[in-house]
Each structure stands twice: as C-alpha cells, then as structure tokens.
Amino acid sequence: MSSDESQDPAELQMKARILELFLPPHNKKIKEIALLVNRSRSFVYHKLQELVDEGKLERLASGHIKRVLPESQIEGxxxxxxxxxxxxxxxxxxxxxxxxxxxxxxxxxxxxxxxxxxxxxxxxxxxxxxxxxxxxxxxxxxxxxxxxxxxxxxxxxxxxxxxxxxxxxxxxxxxxxxxxxxxxxxxxxxxxxxxxVTEETGKYARHKLTDTQRLSGIEFMKNQNEKHGDLFTFHNEVGWRTDTLFQTLAKGKAQFKKKIMEVLDPKTNQKVVCEIFICEGIIEEKQEMAFDKIIMTPEARRVVRKIIKGEKLIEGKADWKAKKEYNENLRRFYKSIGELSDEPDPKKGTKDYYLSEYPSHFIRHSWSHWLMRNCGYNASVVANFGWEDSETLTKIYAKQSIDDLLNIGNCDFCRPATNKDPDVKVFCCLQHAIAYYNQQEPPILNE
Incomplete structure (x- = not known):
C-alpha cells in the first residue's frame, strides 16, 4: 500500500492544497499559506517536510525547499x-x-x-x-x-x-x-x-529597392540565369520567404485566378480595363498562415502566364544548392548597384550585413515597401498580403521615412507630384496602382 493510500483523504486534500499554494504561480510564504488553510505555521512547515520526504518537493543544499516540482513528479x-x-x-x-x-x-x-x-x-x-x-x-x-x-x-x-x-x-x-x-x-x-536572445526588430525595416533598381535587377538576373530573372520578378511581386518561394514553385503548388476589373481614371473620366492574377492558399511555414497574393505589374503577369503554361522557375529539387545559386546572383546584383560593398566581414546590424547574410529575405522587406507605395501607405490594407497585423509590418518590415510620409496623397495615376522621385512610383490606393500597371501593358482578355 502506498503512503498516499494509507493517509486520510482530508489530510491528502490538505497536503495537495499546501503544495499548490507553495508552488508557482502562487509562491505563497509559509505564513500566508497558514492563513489561507486556517492552520498554524508549524503545521504547514511539517506538511512541506512530509512532501519533501515523499519526493514531491526537493530541498536545496542551503536547506531551503525548491519551489518547483522534482523531475520525477512531472508528467512524462x-x-x-x-x-x-x-x-x-x-x-x-x-x-x-x-x-x-x-x-x-x-x-x-x-x-x-x-x-x-x-x-x-x-x-x-x-x-x-x-x-x-x-x-x-x-x-x-x-x-x-x-x-x-x-x-x-x-x-x-x-x-x-x-x-x-x-x-x-x-x-x-x-x-x-x-x-x-x-x-x-x-x-x-x-x-x-x-x-x-531577442528578435532584432526594426534594424532592417527601412532597407528596400527602388522601382528603377527592381527593374534593373530583372535584367541583371536574366543575364546571370534566365530562370533567375523570372524568379526575381515573381519574388518581388509576392514577397514569399525563401523556403516558401522555392518549395511552392518547385512542386508546382501555385494556382492563379485571373480577374478582369475596371478602374475609373478621374483625369479622363474613362474606365481602364485591367487584369490581375490572384494566388491563394500558400502557407508561410513560419507564420502557419496563408496569405493571398496579387500579381499586377506587366513583368510579373508575363511570368505568371509562363507558370500557368507549365514552365517551371525552379528546375529539379528546391535544395540548398538552388537557393545558394540564387543568393549568390542576388549578392552580385546588390554589388552592381552599389547597395552592397566588398567588405569581407560586415558588422551585424548594418545594411551590408543584411544584404550579405540574407540576400533573398531582403526581397521580402523591399516588397513590403513596394506594397506600401502601391496602397497609399495604408498599413492595414498591406498587412492582409503577408502579416498577422499592421504593427508587425511597420515595425519590422516597412518602417516609413520622412520622404515616405511626404508622399502620402500623391498618385502617379490620378495626381502625380510635380517634383517627385523618378525612381519610385506611388499611388493613393491599390486600384490606381493596378490601373497604372495595366496602362503600361494592356491586359489579354481572350486567352
């Protein structure tokens, strides 16, 4: 017969209550426990000693009783x-x-x-x-x-x-x-x-490519590897993390819905017929959530058509060798536009460090800024494409600069600024970004 079975049920209940009050989260002192169970301090002390003798508590070398269950008492x-x-x-x-x-x-x-x-x-x-x-x-x-x-x-x-x-x-x-x-x-x-260890929030939240750099990157990557040109184009449009990007494309998981829509041009009072592609249901492993992606630029729409026709951007397995080759070409591109130096051991926290160590994840940061410009700097809208909430987006990925804030209200579709930055496009809302990109290259309606 065990010691528990030989004890009075009321006594067992009292011991269990004392043990509960002694351990976290209560962490009560003996005096406090005595008041709560309506017994003397010596009574509580002796019950704690019995719990030590029974192996339900442990005593330190100093003589104090540890406020944690012994390993043997933790559920297997x-x-x-x-x-x-x-x-x-x-x-x-x-x-x-x-x-x-x-x-x-x-x-x-x-x-x-x-x-x-x-x-x-x-x-x-x-x-x-x-x-x-x-x-x-x-x-x-x-x-x-x-x-x-x-x-x-x-x-x-x-x-x-x-x-x-x-x-x-x-x-x-x-x-x-x-x-x-x-x-x-x-x-x-x-x-x-x-x-x-804590998350390095905000250190790299302002790093991004301009639209001019993004377009030059497409040509640079194509010259290195034709597939990498298309991969870079698509990556900048959907912003998936590296593993998600490679696994999804290698396994042919991406499915696209084509949508035809009309957007009113306030300058001419005419409707602009537009096409976009929507990709749904791809789960980001880190977040364990699926976010819809919208494909709207002419360059990315052309790549999506290739994927729909069965062309693979990732040949073979999405292994570390494929990612390594892509990352090496990204580093070459960043160096070619002066964003990454030849410093052999860049200091952690610097732009050089981030572009050198995480060249493909940098695309996700740049993509978040691009989306902010496309959506009138409305973080609540942008968060729907890849984040749990807008706070995570603006704190870690797309922290806004003074220039960004001054661009709010400008729109390259309906009211372009007179002295705007020629290297970036900004829009007052997502619909106007879609219309602008479709004016660059009209949609294919019958395919």
Missing amino acids: YSDVIKEDFDKYKSIERWIYRMKRDKVKGWAYQVTNLFKICKTLQRVPDHFLAPLEQVEQFMEEFDEKFRKGEAFYIDDKNIKKQKSREDVSIAHFVKAVRSFRQKLGHPIPKGVGGILS
Whole structure:
C-alpha cells in the first residue's frame, strides 16, 4: 500500500492544497499559506517536510525547499497533437492569463512552445525548472533547429522542419519567457546566454529597392540565369520567404485566378480595363498562415502566364544548392548597384550585413515597401498580403521615412507630384496602382 493510500483523504486534500499554494504561480510564504488553510505555521512547515520526504518537493543544499516540482513528479512526455496541447494544466493557465492580459499573438506563442516540446519530447512543466536546466533545454533545441530537426505544424499535423536562413530562434525563446512569466517563474533581466536572445526588430525595416533598381535587377538576373530573372520578378511581386518561394514553385503548388476589373481614371473620366492574377492558399511555414497574393505589374503577369503554361522557375529539387545559386546572383546584383560593398566581414546590424547574410529575405522587406507605395501607405490594407497585423509590418518590415510620409496623397495615376522621385512610383490606393500597371501593358482578355 502506498503512503498516499494509507493517509486520510482530508489530510491528502490538505497536503495537495499546501503544495499548490507553495508552488508557482502562487509562491505563497509559509505564513500566508497558514492563513489561507486556517492552520498554524508549524503545521504547514511539517506538511512541506512530509512532501519533501515523499519526493514531491526537493530541498536545496542551503536547506531551503525548491519551489518547483522534482523531475520525477512531472508528467512524462507522450506524443500529442496540437489540438490536445492546451489540455495541460500549465498551458491552460498560461492561455487564460495571456487572454486576460490581452497579449497580442498569444496563439503564436503557444504554437512555438508546442514545437519546442515536440522537438525535445518534453512536457511544458519542464520549462518551469531552474534556469540552468531550461537553458540546457533551449541550447539543445537551438542545435536541433539549426540542423533542421525541429518540428512545424501543417494541416496534416506534424512534419519535420527544414532549416531556414530567415528564421531565428528568438520567437521560441520569447514563448518560453512568456510561459514562465505568466506562471510565476520570470526570467530576470540581465540573464545572458540563449535565454537572452531577442528578435532584432526594426534594424532592417527601412532597407528596400527602388522601382528603377527592381527593374534593373530583372535584367541583371536574366543575364546571370534566365530562370533567375523570372524568379526575381515573381519574388518581388509576392514577397514569399525563401523556403516558401522555392518549395511552392518547385512542386508546382501555385494556382492563379485571373480577374478582369475596371478602374475609373478621374483625369479622363474613362474606365481602364485591367487584369490581375490572384494566388491563394500558400502557407508561410513560419507564420502557419496563408496569405493571398496579387500579381499586377506587366513583368510579373508575363511570368505568371509562363507558370500557368507549365514552365517551371525552379528546375529539379528546391535544395540548398538552388537557393545558394540564387543568393549568390542576388549578392552580385546588390554589388552592381552599389547597395552592397566588398567588405569581407560586415558588422551585424548594418545594411551590408543584411544584404550579405540574407540576400533573398531582403526581397521580402523591399516588397513590403513596394506594397506600401502601391496602397497609399495604408498599413492595414498591406498587412492582409503577408502579416498577422499592421504593427508587425511597420515595425519590422516597412518602417516609413520622412520622404515616405511626404508622399502620402500623391498618385502617379490620378495626381502625380510635380517634383517627385523618378525612381519610385506611388499611388493613393491599390486600384490606381493596378490601373497604372495595366496602362503600361494592356491586359489579354481572350486567352
């Protein structure tokens, strides 16, 4: 017979209550517990000692009792799907408190902790352990992540995640920090190591290509590799992350709907017949969300027609060699227009560093600025094409300069500015951008 079975049910209930109050998130002192359970402090102290003797708590070398469950008391790992993850009591409390505190993107944080647990085959409560132990867990996760051995979620539940050049571990660390914070185990400020990793928000949010540079890039990339010219054109139009771009095109997943529309030209009071292509349903792995894409420039519409006819922009597998070749040509292009220097070891945080280390992800940043110019600098509209919210867009990807702000209200379709920058096109709304690009090259109505 176990010690629990030999004890009075009322006594077991009292012990369980004392244990609950002693551990996070309550972290009550003995005096406070005594008041809450209506017993003396010595009674509470002796019950805590019994819990130590039973292996339900641990005592430090200093004599103090640790406010964390011993490893042996933590529920063992069992393979779970995402839908069952929030059944853990600690996850339930975490979600409740994030919702209560109106934390933005709380579901994304839960998803990231789930990925960590799946990768390491651990349960959430392991991440409430002492910091030294949690740091070891995250170092192990970081190693697996960089080897491409972490997990992500798709509509079939779980797949292995390939390593990606444009993803850091910062958002996973953020999830662990939030989990501990909301459950009474905050990571103190000033803690170093892997638990101090944060997202580098805003450092590269103003880097972009002008329209003139984008068009010259198409010709440059074609001269390097005909397929890369089309790939660069399409990439600048849809802004997918590198892995999404290559996997989607290599596997022929992209499906396009052609739409014919009319836009009134206020200068002539005549309607401009326009065509656009819409691509739906492609999931960005990092965000685990699908965003619709709109293809409107003449150059990109020509590329889409090639794809529809069965031409592949990515021949063979979308492996690291294919991405490496594309990135090398991008670096050559950036150097040719003076955006990237020959500095062999650029300092982190500089434009040289970003273009050198993340040449293809830079396209996503540039694309976000291009969309802002096309949509009258309306971040709420632009966010629909690739971000969870407009705050993420303007803070991390498309931070606006004074010149951008002064361009608000100008439109190259209906009211061009007199002293405008010849290298960029700006529009008051998306419809006028579509009309402008269709005036450059009229739509093909019968195909």
